[in-house]
Amino acid sequence: xxxxxxxxxxxxxxxxxxxxxxxxxxxxxxxxxxxxxxxxxxxxxxxxxxxxxxxxxxxxxxxxxxxxxxxxxxxxxxxxxxxxxxxxxxxxxxxxxxxxxxxxxxxxxxxxxxxxxxxxxxxxxxxxxxxxxxxxxxxxxxxxxxxxxxxxxxxxxxxxxxxxxxxxxxxxxxxxxxxxxxxxxxxxxxxxxxxxxxxxxxxxxxxxxxxxxxxxxxxxxxxxxxxxxxxxxxxxxxxxxxxxxxxxxxxxxxxxxxxxxxxxxxxxxxxxxxxxxxxxxxxxxxxxxxxxxxxxxxxxxxxxxxxxxxxxxxxxxxxxxxxxxx
Numbered sequence: 001x002x003x004x005x006x007x008x009x010x011x012x013x014x015x016x017x018x019x020x021x022x023x024x025x026x027x028x029x030x031x032x033x034x035x036x037x038x039x040x041x042x043x044x045x046x047x048x049x050x051x052x053x054x055x056x057x058x059x060x061x062x063x064x065x066x067x068x069x070x071x072x073x074x075x076x077x078x079x080x081x082x083x084x085x086x087x088x089x090x091x092x093x094x095x096x097x098x099x100x101x102x103x104x105x106x107x108x109x110x111x112x113x114x115x116x117x118x119x120x121x122x123x124x125x126x127x128x129x130x131x132x133x134x135x136x137x138x139x140x141x142x143x144x145x146x147x148x149x150x151x152x153x154x155x156x157x158x159x160x161x162x163x164x165x166x167x168x169x170x171x172x173x174x175x176x177x178x179x180x181x182x183x184x185x186x187x188x189x190x191x192x193x194x195x196x197x198x199x200x201x202x203x204x205x206x207x208x209x210x211x212x213x214x215x216x217x218x219x220x221x222x223x224x225x226x227x228x229x230x231x232x233x234x235x236x237x238x239x240x241x242x243x244x245x246x247x248x249x250x251x252x253x254x255x256x257x258x259x260x261x262x263x264x265x266x267x268x269x270x271x272x273x274x275x276x277x278x279x280x281x282x283x284x285x286x287x288x289x290x291x292x293x294x295x296x297x298x299x300x301x302x303x304x305x306x307x308x309x310x311x312x313x314x315x316x317x318x319x320x321x322x323x324x325x326x
Contacts, residue, residue: 006093012082013100017053049076070312080182104163112165121170121193125163
């Protein structure tokens with residue numbers, strides 16, 4: 001069987017003990033459909049240091065299905081790193097990324113596989129709707145994708161998450177990118193190759209609660225912008241230039257007013273307003289520089305992306321039989 005006939009479904013899970021037992025039967029049904037079409041399919045669940053019974057649930061799933069492999073990280077490293085760990089394991093065939101909450105329907109995987117067989121390397125799902133999400137979350141997500149498209153030189157498709165299939169050569173390219181602050185949507189776009197979108201309606205979470213609150217989403221967006229664009233640094237430069245020009249014009253105004261009318265009363269309120277404004281601009285600029293400097297500091301330490309606590313391989317030919325290089 002060639003590598004073109006193998007597919008590994010990679011699912012990163014964090015505190016999803018309630019959702020996984022409902023999700024796996026749907027995946028198993030899809031695997032049967034793919035097997036009838038000549039595709040050898042396996043599932044790799046990555047437990048990202050869950051604090052609930054997720055690992056025990058996954059062990060039960062693996063005990064009942066020989067096509068399931070399990071990888072447990074030593075602690076919670078975050079979804080981006082957990083996905084990286086799972087994709088590092090796939091050395092044969094393609095990889096299909098699926099969320100553990102069931103919002104991205106596994107029933108559409110045969111469509112992704114069909115495009116892969118047609119020669120596409122990155123088959124990504126584009127959301128037409130987002131059921132079960134608040135108006136605020138949908139609106140901020142809409143704005144984020146448009147902003148990142150304008151700021152970053154790397155193409156990041158709008159309304160597109162991690163729900164995608166990656167070909168073997170796309171996976172090989174992705175494994176060469178070992179940066180610590182990982183914005184996977186940007187990395188998927190950076191490697192390029194042949195890409196095609198699969199429109200779909202995103203479903204509601206099947207169980208449990210989302211782990212991405214607004215504060216975490218804000219930090220995620222900040223990581224995305226600073227990982228693939230230097231526009232904030234350029235903006236800080238522009239703000240500094242315009243502020244300096246404004247201060248110069250204001251200084252000419254003050255001097256001219258004093259020469260023409262005298263300076264009978266010291267302008268304490270005006271002086272304080274100017275000082276506070278300039279101080280705020282400087283602090284914002286320093287904060288932007290600090291964000292980039294902090295990322296350089298993290299990269300310079302060259303720590304492993306993740307550590308593996310436990311590994312359960314799926315038996316059979318073409319199984320995932322090695323630990324990843326971190």
